[in-house]
Amino acid sequence: MVTREELNEKPEANEHNLFEAKVLDKGFVRLVDMMGDDYAAVKAARVSYGQGLKTPERDKALIFYLMEHGHETPFEHIVFTFHVKAPLFVARQWFRHRIGSFNEISQRYTEIKEEEFYIPENVRVNVPEDRQKAVPVEDEGLLEKVKDLMVKSFEESYKVYKELLSLGVARELARIVLPLSTYTQFYWTVNARSLMNFLNLRADSHAQWEIQQYAIAIARMFKEKCPWTYEAFTKYAYRGDLLEA
Amino acid sequence: MVTREELNEKPEANEHNLFEAKVLDKGFVRLVDMMGDDYAAVKAARVSYGQGLKTPERDKALIFYLMEHGHETPFEHIVFTFHVKAPLFVARQWFRHRIGSFNEISQRYTEIKEEEFYIPENVRVNVPEDRQKAVPVEDEGLLEKVKDLMVKSFEESYKVYKELLSLGVARELARIVLPLSTYTQFYWTVNARSLMNFLNLRADSHAQWEIQQYAIAIARMFKEKCPWTYEAFTKYAYRGDLLEA
Amino acid sequence: MVTREELNEKPEANEHNLFEAKVLDKGFVRLVDMMGDDYAAVKAARVSYGQGLKTPERDKALIFYLMEHGHETPFEHIVFTFHVKAPLFVARQWFRHRIGSFNEISQRYTEIKEEEFYIPENVRVNVPEDRQKAVPVEDEGLLEKVKDLMVKSFEESYKVYKELLSLGVARELARIVLPLSTYTQFYWTVNARSLMNFLNLRADSHAQWEIQQYAIAIARMFKEKCPWTYEAFTKYAYRGDLLEA
Amino acid sequence: MVTREELNEKPEANEHNLFEAKVLDKGFVRLVDMMGDDYAAVKAARVSYGQGLKTPERDKALIFYLMEHGHETPFEHIVFTFHVKAPLFVARQWFRHRIGSFNEISQRYTEIKEEEFYIPENVRVNVPEDRQKAVPVEDEGLLEKVKDLMVKSFEESYKVYKELLSLGVARELARIVLPLSTYTQFYWTVNARSLMNFLNLRADSHAQWEIQQYAIAIARMFKEKCPWTYEAFTKYAYRGDLLEA
Numbered sequence: 011m012v013t014r015e016e017l018n019e020k021p022e023a024n025e026h027n028l029f030e031a032k033v034l035d036k037g038f039v040r041l042v043d044m045m046g047d048d049y050a051a052v053k054a055a056r057v058s059y060g061q062g063l064k065t066p067e068r069d070k071a072l073i074f075y076l077m078e079h080g081h082e083t084p085f086e087h088i089v090f091t092f093h094v095k096a097p098l099f100v101a102r103q104w105f106r107h108r109i110g111s112f113n114e115i116s117q118r119y120t121e122i123k124e125e126e127f128y129i130p131e132n133v134r135v136n137v138p139e140d141r142q143k144a145v146p147v148e149d150e151g152l153l154e155k156v157k158d159l160m161v162k163s164f165e166e167s168y169k170v171y172k173e174l175l176s177l178g179v180a181r182e183l184a185r186i187v188l189p190l191s192t193y194t195q196f197y198w199t200v201n202a203r204s205l206m207n208f209l210n211l212r213a214d215s216h217a218q219w220e221i222q223q224y225a226i227a228i229a230r231m232f233k234e235k236c237p238w239t240y241e242a243f244t245k246y247a248y249r250g251d252l253l254e255a
Numbered sequence: 256m257v258t259r260e261e262l263n264e265k266p267e268a269n270e271h272n273l274f275e276a277k278v279l280d281k282g283f284v285r286l287v288d289m290m291g292d293d294y295a296a297v298k299a300a301r302v303s304y305g306q307g308l309k310t311p312e313r314d315k316a317l318i319f320y321l322m323e324h325g326h327e328t329p330f331e332h333i334v335f336t337f338h339v340k341a342p343l344f345v346a347r348q349w350f351r352h353r354i355g356s357f358n359e360i361s362q363r364y365t366e367i368k369e370e371e372f373y374i375p376e377n378v379r380v381n382v383p384e385d386r387q388k389a390v391p392v393e394d395e396g397l398l399e400k401v402k403d404l405m406v407k408s409f410e411e412s413y414k415v416y417k418e419l420l421s422l423g424v425a426r427e428l429a430r431i432v433l434p435l436s437t438y439t440q441f442y443w444t445v446n447a448r449s450l451m452n453f454l455n456l457r458a459d460s461h462a463q464w465e466i467q468q469y470a471i472a473i474a475r476m477f478k479e480k481c482p483w484t485y486e487a488f489t490k491y492a493y494r495g496d497l498l499e500a
Numbered sequence: 501m502v503t504r505e506e507l508n509e510k511p512e513a514n515e516h517n518l519f520e521a522k523v524l525d526k527g528f529v530r531l532v533d534m535m536g537d538d539y540a541a542v543k544a545a546r547v548s549y550g551q552g553l554k555t556p557e558r559d560k561a562l563i564f565y566l567m568e569h570g571h572e573t574p575f576e577h578i579v580f581t582f583h584v585k586a587p588l589f590v591a592r593q594w595f596r597h598r599i600g601s602f603n604e605i606s607q608r609y610t611e612i613k614e615e616e617f618y619i620p621e622n623v624r625v626n627v628p629e630d631r632q633k634a635v636p637v638e639d640e641g642l643l644e645k646v647k648d649l650m651v652k653s654f655e656e657s658y659k660v661y662k663e664l665l666s667l668g669v670a671r672e673l674a675r676i677v678l679p680l681s682t683y684t685q686f687y688w689t690v691n692a693r694s695l696m697n698f699l700n701l702r703a704d705s706h707a708q709w710e711i712q713q714y715a716i717a718i719a720r721m722f723k724e725k726c727p728w729t730y731e732a733f734t735k736y737a738y739r740g741d742l743l744e745a
Numbered sequence: 746m747v748t749r750e751e752l753n754e755k756p757e758a759n760e761h762n763l764f765e766a767k768v769l770d771k772g773f774v775r776l777v778d779m780m781g782d783d784y785a786a787v788k789a790a791r792v793s794y795g796q797g798l799k800t801p802e803r804d805k806a807l808i809f810y811l812m813e814h815g816h817e818t819p820f821e822h823i824v825f826t827f828h829v830k831a832p833l834f835v836a837r838q839w840f841r842h843r844i845g846s847f848n849e850i851s852q853r854y855t856e857i858k859e860e861e862f863y864i865p866e867n868v869r870v871n872v873p874e875d876r877q878k879a880v881p882v883e884d885e886g887l888l889e890k891v892k893d894l895m896v897k898s899f900e901e902s903y904k905v906y907k908e909l910l911s912l913g914v915a916r917e918l919a920r921i922v923l924p925l926s927t928y929t930q931f932y933w934t935v936n937a938r939s940l941m942n943f944l945n946l947r948a949d950s951h952a953q954w955e956i957q958q959y960a961i962a963i964a965r966m967f968k969e970k971c972p973w974t975y976e977a978f979t980k981y982a983y984r985g986d987l988l989e990a
Contacts, residue, residue: 042788045780045824053777054848054932057828060855080739086846087934089780089824093792098347099431108353111821111936113789118463119387120795134425142364144425156424163415163432170408179401180379180389182463186344186436187408197789199822201846201934218363218427249570287543290535290579298532299603299687302583305610325984331601332689334535334579338547356576356691358544365550442544444577444691446601494815588837589921598843607834608953609877624915632854634915646914653905653922660898669891670869670879672953676834676926677898708853708917 028234031227034220035129036193037095039227041235046088048073048238051202055084070238077242088202088236092228097128099190100221107208110200117194118182122171127164128191129157134219146219164189205232206243214250222252229253273479276472279465280374281438282340284472286480291333293318293483296447300329315483322487333447333481337473342373344435345466352453355445362439363427367416372409373436374402379464391464409434450477451488459495467497474498518724521717524710525619526683527585529717531725536578538563538728541692545574560728567732578692578726582718587618589680590711597698600690607684608672612661617654618681619647624709636709654679695722696733704740712742719743763969766962769955770864771928772830774962776970781823783808783973786937790819805973812977823937823971827963832863834925835956842943845935852929853917857906862899863926864892869954881954899924940967941978949985957987964988 029041052069055076056062063069076084096104105112133153134144167187174184200208205228211217213225233240244255274286297314300321301307308314321329341349350357378398379389412432419429445453450473456462458470478485489500519531542559545566546552553559566574586594595602623643624634657677664674690698695718701707703715723730734745764776787804790811791797798804811819831839840847868888869879902922909919935943940963946952948960968975979990 043780043785043822045778045826050778050826054846054934057848057930057932058851058854060850060930083846083848087778087826087848087932089934091780091785091822097431098435102343102347102350105347105350106357111818112351113792113818113822115795116793118389119793128431130428130431134428135423136425144363144427152422152424155422156419156428159415159419160432163412166411167408167432167434170404174401174404177397177400178380179397180381182389183375183379183401186342186373186375187405187412187434189412189432189434190343190437191431192435195792195795197792197822199824199936288535288540288577290533290581295533295581299601302603302685302687303606303609305605305685328601328603332533332581332603332687334689336535336540336577356544356573358547358573358577360550361548364548440547440550442547442577444579446689587921588925592833592837592840595837595840596847602841608879618921620918620921624918625913626915634853634917642912642914645912646909646918649905649909650922653902656901657898657922657924660894663894664891667887667890668870669887670871672879673865673869673891676832676863676865677895677902677924679902679922679924680833680927681921682925 029231031230033095033223033227034097035131036126037097037100037128037224038093039224039231040093041090041231042093042197043091044089044235046202048088048236050087051076051084051236051239054087055081073238074242074245077239077246080247082203082206082247085202085206085239086204088239089199090202090205090232090235091197091199093195093197094224095193095195096224097190097220098192098194100218100224101194101196102190103212103218103221104196104198104224107200107204109204109207110198112196112198114196115194117185117188118180121175121181122168122185122188122192124168126193127160127168127189128193128220129160129164130220132219142216144219160191164191202232202236202239206247209243209253210247210249212250213248213252215252226252274476276475278468278472279342280376281371282342282345282373282469283338284469284476285338286335286476287338287442288336289334289480291447293481295332296321296329296481296484299332300326318483319487319490322484322491325492327448327451330447330451330484331449333484334444335447335450335477335480336442336444338440338442339469340438340440341469342435342465343437343439345463345469346439346441347435348457348463348466349441349443349469352445352449354449354452355443357441357443359441360439362430362433363425366420366426367413367430367433367437369413371438372405372413372434373438373465374405374409375465377464387461389464405436409436447477447481447484451492454488454498455492455494457495458493458497460497471497519721521720523585523713523717524587525621526616527587527590527618527714528583529714529721530583531580531721532583532687533581534579534725536692538726540577541566541574541726541729544577545571563728564732564735567729567736570737572693572696575692575696575729576694578729579689580692580695580722580725581687581689583685583687584714585683585685586714587680587710588682588684590708590714591684591686592680593702593708593711594686594688594714597690597694599694599697600688602686602688604686605684607675607678608670611665611671612658612675612678612682614658616683617650617658617679618683618710619650619654620710622709632706634709650681654681692722692726692729696737699733699743700737700739702740703738703742705742716742764966766965768830768958768962769832770866771861772832772835772863772959773828774959774966775828776825776966777828777932778826779824779970781937783971785822786811786819786971786974789822790816808973809977809980812974812981815982817938817941817982820937820941820974821939823974824934825937825940825967825970826932826934828930828932829959830928830930831959832925832955833927833929835953835959836929836931837925838947838953838956839931839933839959842935842939844939844942845933847931847933849931850929852920852923853915856910856916857903857920857923857927859903861928862895862903862924863928863955864895864899865955867954877951879954895926899926937967937971937974941982944978944988945982945984947985948983948987950987961987 170187415432660677
């Protein structure tokens with residue numbers, strides 16, 4: 011366990027840390043705690059045979075075998091807790107993943123601080139061929155115009171939010187004027203099986219670009235902590251198109 | 256099963272229906288389909304004893320016994336599908352209930368229509384004693400001021416949304432300027448056990464007033480379809496403070 | 501809903517029914533209730549686009565599209581309740597499927613009746629090449645010997661069970677002498693997504709032969725009730741090797 | 746993480762360990778790994794307010810507040826992995842707890858060893874007043890008779906099992922003659938919220954005596970690792986009648 015002091019540290023405190031990634035303009039993913047590793051999956055799988063760990067070569071081979079044949083339960087014994095800061099529209103997509111535990115900052119109990127809004131650094135456009143698709147465009151002029159419109163809109167919404175609060179309106183009601191770009195924070199505890207499912211859907215070009223960035227950050231931490239499982243996953247079970255072994 | 260035509264009907268079409276409730280200014284809850292009833296719970300419970308239905312008196316008594324003693328699994332065999340239209344901040348609270356199935360309208364694939372924003376008809380204020388509390392106040396002047404601020408803010412945000420779309424910006428990116436008051440729609444399939452848990456948390460004065468209204472609408476439909484289960488629930492298992500037997 | 505009388509009927513009562521299948525020597529699968537059908541998945545999926553049903557051709561095409569692209573949530577709105585009678589070793593495999601609801605007959609509360617044991621009608625042997633494999637052999641002499649050994653063993657165990665009961669020993673303790681071949685009964689409520697996952701794992705030659713028979717019976721009922729979903733499933737998502745489109 | 750060598754150690758190796766308990770005549774519960782502690786729940790809860798740890802007094806008070814008011818999600822961020830050896834009839838009750846991960850030894854892949862059967866050291870009888878109840882009796886003569894009948898029955902069943910194997914019958918088929926007293930082993934990963942639910946149902950006099958013993962062993966480890974949570978649980982949320990603060 012980390013100490014009391016470390017727990018309260020801001021993620022910015024040591025940004026060289028592999029397990030704290032800045033994401034988007036003001037967001038982050040931080041690995042707070044974890045349990046198990048590649049060997050935990052091996053042990054859980056070998057209990058089926060009444061056996062334990064063998065040589066590293068055979069243990070790694072078992073992980074590849076499990077992944078190739080869709081035996082996913084042993085990976086449920088590897089568990090991660092992440093602290094995430096992300097815009098609301100990203101959090102909404104994230105919370106659709108039901109196998110896992112969430113605790114989120116409450117806008118009913120806390121006041122939103124100024125400038126806690128996501129400002130994009132790229133622009134995507136819809137294309138006529140496929141209405142589900144959003145394609146990035148390189149157009150500095152357009153980007154500046156979009157950012158300018160958004161910043162002004164966020165400032166305006168925030169001004170109304172503050173005005174409502176100053177009238178005595180409850181936070182839970184005042185916040186309904188805030189935009190979907192507002193940042194939120196949450197703890198997410200998830201096992202490796204459910205995490206891989208998250209990567210399948212979100213580390214993929216069909217997902218919205220913003221949640222892709224979070225998925226990639228999480229994939230890197232996963233790879234670092236469970237290198238064999240990650241390698242086997244990208245080889246046999248990954249259905250997305252952004253990650254490489 | 257309802258017919259093809261009925262399925263496509265708007266809920267407004269027959270608003271005398273017990274199973275279509277208008278909620279808030281533009282929202283609704285509609286019972287789309289259901290499976291089982293009080294007897295389904297009785298049958299599932301009696302399988303434990305290798306028995307089936309008995310007299311209505313004994314069947315009802317069994318439901319009361321199950322509820323009193325916390326035997327909740329038999330109620331999982333009663334299942335409901337609701338079609339819900341609610342503001343995003345309500346949907347966000349709703350989707351935290353993980354035991355159930357959701358399919359939601361996508362703001363990435365569809366354009367938000369004008370005036371699809373929730374305008375409150377009452378105002379709540381925070382109180383110094385308890386920062387989790389929001390207390391309603393009767394103050395017509397304040398309400399008018401709040402509504403005025405909100406309507407203008409929503410119109411402003413919507414104008415920016417449309418401007419971004421007209422610049423060619425993808426829907427998934429343009430929508431991040433939209434407020435949390437924006438209405439969304441979703442299908443929710445949930446069993447009676449999970450529904451009762453929803454009522455425990457949301458048909459309660461600690462929940463936000465807006466989601467309370469949805470919970471009450473759902474409670475009424477539940478009571479109509481499963482009168483014994485509802486009566487036993489409010490008697491023995493309900494922990495909220497808004498529903499009555 | 502079926503009537504009160506039908507609910508208490510024995511499955512043997514109308515065995516021509518497509519939705520009551522005899523399985524193994526004394527087991528059965530009976531579809532007790534269901535909610536939704538192919539159209540329910542279509543509606544749930546179309547809510548994403550703010551749309552409803554279209555033509556049958558387009559509705560069917562949507563189901564194939566969803567299945568091909570791994571969009572599985574719309575199928576969660578189709579729900580089945582089955583009444584199953586199966587040997588304990590089959591039930592143990594079945595209950596590992598966590599997304600679903602089970603209510604089972606209790607051996608603590610009810611006395612096991614005579615001859616409620618599974619007697620196999622085929623014999624499988626292990627092979628040296630693959631210790632997970634069990635291969636059927638055609639050997640009438642061996643089969644008779646095996647059945648003879650089993651029947652005697654079951655009778656012997658049952659005699660001890662009855663003797664323990666006659667000594668006043670509690671059912672919960674006496675039953676520990678009973679074999680894994682003992683039949684049990686349970687209600688299983690499961691949505692179509694979880695049911696398809698069950699078929700992937702159990703309607704497959706790697707599953708034990710006995711549970712394969714139950715999976716095949718369930719697949720037939722599923723096909724009858726949701727023909728488009730079944731066809732799309734076997735075409736795009738089925739990973740087993742026993743079912744055909 | 747424990748080392749490779751420790752992982753393969755038998756639980757017998759250090760039985761003074763608080764986190765390895767012998768249960769029944771041949772069973773055990775061993776805490777293999779865990780993540781989080783009382784502070785993990787505090788941190789997850791405080792994220793709601795955008796805050797972290799405070800003083801131990803206030804942190805402990807928060808845990809009591811959460812438990813008293815039924816706010817259970819913060820406890821999902823504390824996770825345990827147990828290695829359990831228990832008779833099949835106990836495992837069957839255990840696996841009904843769906844929120845958690847199981848990997849079990851397979852009787853299809855491994856041969857059951859001799860004398861791996863549970864022999865009770867007490868006898869319970871059913872009482873006429875309540876057919877769900879089993880009451881322990883002090884009767885040495887009866888106990889000896891019961892044990893004698895059981896031991897002989899288990900030996901007889903095991904003999905048939907071995908005979909079937911010697912005939913070449915596959916393990917998956919031969920094992921169906923084995924009794925419910927046969928020991929099995931499994932890994933169980935479970936969060937503290939689900940573990941407390943397990944204790945509510947199994948550390949209770951209505952549960953079968955044998956699973957009570959496992960629940961008590963687990964409660965002791967839980968108390969040792971999360972003393973505040975345990976104290977708050979027994980004070981506010983525990984519905985059973987066997988545990989004390």
